[in-house]
Amino acid sequence: MLFDRIIARYKTSRPDSSPEMDLMRMQGALGVVAILPFSVWRFIQGEYTLGLIDLLIVIGMVILVALSGNRAYFRLVSLLFTLVYTVGMLTVTILKGADMLFWSYPTAVAGFFMVRLREALIISVLSLLALSYIVLDELGWLQLFSFQVSYVLVCLFSSIFSVRMARDRRRLSQEATIDPLTGAYNRRSLDDDIEKAVSNYQNRKNAVSLVLFDVDHFKQINDQFGHATGDIFLQRFVDFLKGMIREEESLxxxxxxxxxxxxxxxxxxxxxLAEQARGLLEQTKLISGHYVTVSVGVAELGEIESAREWMKRADDALYRAKHSGRNRVCQAELPVDWAMIKLEELTADND
Known part of the structure; x- marks a missing residue:
């Protein structure tokens, strides 16, 4: 169905806090502080239609701000949020005329920071056409042209600034989460994602595992071929592993x-996965004239286990692999609590 396709298109994930979410909350607060008094005043003055419109705008914004907490549908909520105050601005202009045109400028600016650039451009163009038609008989051609030019300039500057801000935000995010040499995620990302994996497992019981790779005798590569070659090897090793893991898995x-x-x-x-990678790597020359092997430790997340405990078990398995001859895979021992649970389950099944 068309509605389901629209929902799927706009279903996305947002962090708990983002510039768009913060802006939405700020606009919701401003809507209550700035628009609600107008609504009350218009009811007092007997302008019931305008008062009701202002009140509906405020209610719609507050409801959508509350719904923005559902991160999976944040894009859809932000689009609806933008449409609410845009339609509200157009409606007020229809009822009050050209005196309300000044509301079009903050509405246009906010749109470029709430939705994607293409969506903001479409909304802005349609708003400009609608506004021009609404005030066509009220303004002279020169005044109308001046408004159109100023509106386009506001949209142009807003779009440039929003694009640059989004680009800088992506760059800063990459610098904070990506290892600059290899392009793999860094330790900070690992810590965050392990905590999320533990939380998701406790909520949904999805099996997840850690696979720790340690390059055997890597110091010899640096000593024999130089650090530049060592860096090249690490980059190629990351590409090698990325080619073996699934798209939804992370390195x-x-x-x-x-x-x-x-x-x-x-x-x-x-x-x-660990054994396949280990076996294939020992037959592959990632740098000319030199074979390299890896030691690997593997640990599945236990039912009652913290992120720190999970990581330690995987690291202990890697330690055993390195100190029992290298170029091998060792699995972690089960956590004590989990082993007892498994033993109880087996005992119950036998009974």
Whole structure:
């Protein structure tokens, strides 16, 4: 159905706090502070239609601000939010005439920071055409042209500023979450995503696992070929791992030559990935004339386990792999509480 397609198109995820969400909340607060008094005053003056319109605008904005907490549909809510105050501005202009044109400028500016550029441009163009038609008989051609030019300039400057702000925000986000050498996610992203994985598991019981890779004797590469070659190897190693993991899985640089894959699956799937990567790498020359191997530790998240405990079990498994000959995969021991739960389940099944 068309409605379902629209919902799917605008279903997206937003962080708990974002510039768009903060702006929506600020506009909702301003709507109450700035528009609600006009509504009350118009009711007092007997202008019931305008008062009702202002009141509906405020109510619509407040409701949508409340709905913005649903991050999955934030894009749809932000579009509806923009349409509410845009339609409200047009309605007031229809009823009061050219005296209300000044409301078109903040409405246009806000739109470029609430929705995507193409959507904001479409809304602005349609608003300009509608406003020009509404006040056509009230303004002279020169006044109308002056308004159109000023409105276009406001939209132009707003679009440029919003695009630059979005670009800078993406750049800063990448610098905060991406390892600059390899392009893998960094340690900060790993810590955040592990915490999310633990929270999601506790809520939905989805199996997730950690796969820790440590490049064997990486120091020899730097000593023999130089640090520049070592950097090239790390970049190629990340590309090698990215080619093996699924699109929804993530790769992180944990340390100098240590990398982590957060997999969607249980221990068996994680062990399969680890062994496949280990076996293929020992037959692949990522740098000319030199084979490199990896030691791998694997741990599935336990039912009663914190992010720190989960990471420590995976790291302990990696430690065993390195100190039992390298170029091998070791799985983590089950957490004590989880092992007891599994034992109780097996005992119950046997009974």
């Amino acid at each position: 992180y640089r944990f340390g100098g030559e240590e990398f982590v894959v957060l997999t969607n699956g249980g221990l068996e799937d994680a062990l399969s």
